[in-house]
Amino acid sequence: MAYLAKRVFFYLFTAWAAITLNFFIPRVMPGDPVQSLITKARGQLTTEGIQSLYVLFGLDKNESLISQYFKYWGQLFRGDLGLSFTFFPSQVSDVIGQALPWTLGLVGITTVIGFLIGTGLGTLAGWRRGSWIDALIPVTTFLSSIPYFWLGLIAIALLTGPDSFFPAGNGYDTGLTPGWDWEFIGSAIQHSLLPAITILISSMAGWILSMRNMMVTVASEDYVTVAHAKGLSERRVMVGYAARNALLPNVSGFALSLGFIVGGTLLVEIVFSYPGLGFLLFQGVGTKDYPLLQGIFLIITLSVLLANFVADLAYMLLDPRTRREG
């Protein structure tokens, strides 16, 4: 269990680092973002709003950086991320709370499915090297070089239209009220299909390639030769002997590349006007809504950390060596 404790400590440390980074970014940047905001808002900000801005950016001259830092932590524990400018006077935490389930549903499910399909195809490509599956690799390379959002744009242009099954935007039919009834869930699934396919196509290529390369390496191990020599079926050797071992680096790679994938998928939401965190981020950038941006960054980072932890647990199940004491 020493391994587990080490990982837990690492994630706690990283969470602390991310939160601290989040605290310091607006405070060490040059210039006065508040002044530029006040001029931009043309007097629409309340005095209270201006003051809260100064507090947020650490430009509150009456307070030392350290006491600000502790105050910031206190606010975080109360779930207080400040007020959003875009959705004034809503709390940032409420705004994010509404968007989070959409992102978790879309990005979470498609990332896992993409990993599974990609790894499966990679296993085949690595095992049957020189067969037609190898031809997939240049194609998937090209597809993965396309930014997620551009693929989404093309998908919208080609597949959506007034008569099309695929809707061009939004997370659900705007005529419906969100709730747990079949009509709403069906509409939500229908709206998420196209973004999901876009993410799947772009994210799969990386898994195919890394799994293929690992399979090629593992296939020359002695235990694979022994398994062949024992007369085990091709399928059994491929899945039970080679793939099982080739999977390990892919699982740890999955944990590490989550941050990259999440960044890319947020853009798909922007293109499809999907009501998740990515779309919120887009609106925040457009209106320079710093409290919202920082809140989103914090939530994304913490979710990625959590997902990493789950991937670590999966790794422990797959690789008995990590469970060894000492």
Added chain:
Amino acid sequence: MATPSVVEATPVAAASVPAKRRRLRFVANPKAAVGLGMMGFFVLLAIIGPIIAPYDPSARSNALIEGPSAAHWLGTTHLGQDVFSQVVSGTRSVILVGLLAGVVATILSLLVGVTSGYLSGAGSESLSALSNVFLVIPALPLIIIITSILPETTDVTIALVIGLTSWAWGARVLRAQTLSLRGRDYIEAARATGEKTWRIIIFEIMPNLTAVIASNFIGTVIFAVTSEITLAFIGVNTSGDNWNWGTILFWAQGQQALAQGAWWWFVPAGLAIALLGTALALLNFGIDEFVSPRLRGSGKSKVKTADGRTVKMRVGFTPVLGPKDTP
């Protein structure tokens, strides 16, 4: 190990390769050659692009949202700007940010990775922890936040922000490689003969890291290019005459180019991104296959044995023949 036996099995092929070809081995790999060629084209375009562009990319005209024609090869925007000129001039910004961020990140990852791999103790451990922290924090949202808080953004600041936040992956890979090199006999020998630490690192370890460094550099360039385009697409760094492919897509998205059927507005920029990405990815495959011959796609894989059976030869596999089928 099964690989040597396969190599020995084809001595004829090995002998027929003239020695002088060895120098161009990297280019002889079709993937690497295609990647190099495409990359060269983009770099050339980055240098001469703004000169050969037929129009000023920001200049307005009366031809609003017109399809491709002889005057405007890739049509025009809602302000009558020439899309072809925008794509061609925008190449410079993309290549500049990609390469600069790649260089910054590579230098940082070399410093952190090799130091933490070669030295031992608390310093090494904390450097490794630092790179792991940066690896787990999602880079793109971080870059978006930093660049949108910065009062002014230029290509150089964007490249620096991307470079400073995306070195962690390289540092991790380099650290692992250095750790495995550190214990090798030739390093021990160098240390025993009294070579200085910096000399061991630069002349003994670094040359063996070349391939890793190169492939890392290319990976970072890919990431930097997509990040810059993404930033421009969501509206950071889009003001003024600073054109890149993301800026084009930003305006196309903002003006509902899709709904108006103006495909010429967003297709060329996206294709350019995909082609540049493919070129870089091909270069990376070339490096991978150059370093690790096992990853090369096998050529002729079916071999007939003396007793007339067909065996599928695969590099790394030891062919195991089952009992002969009864005819």
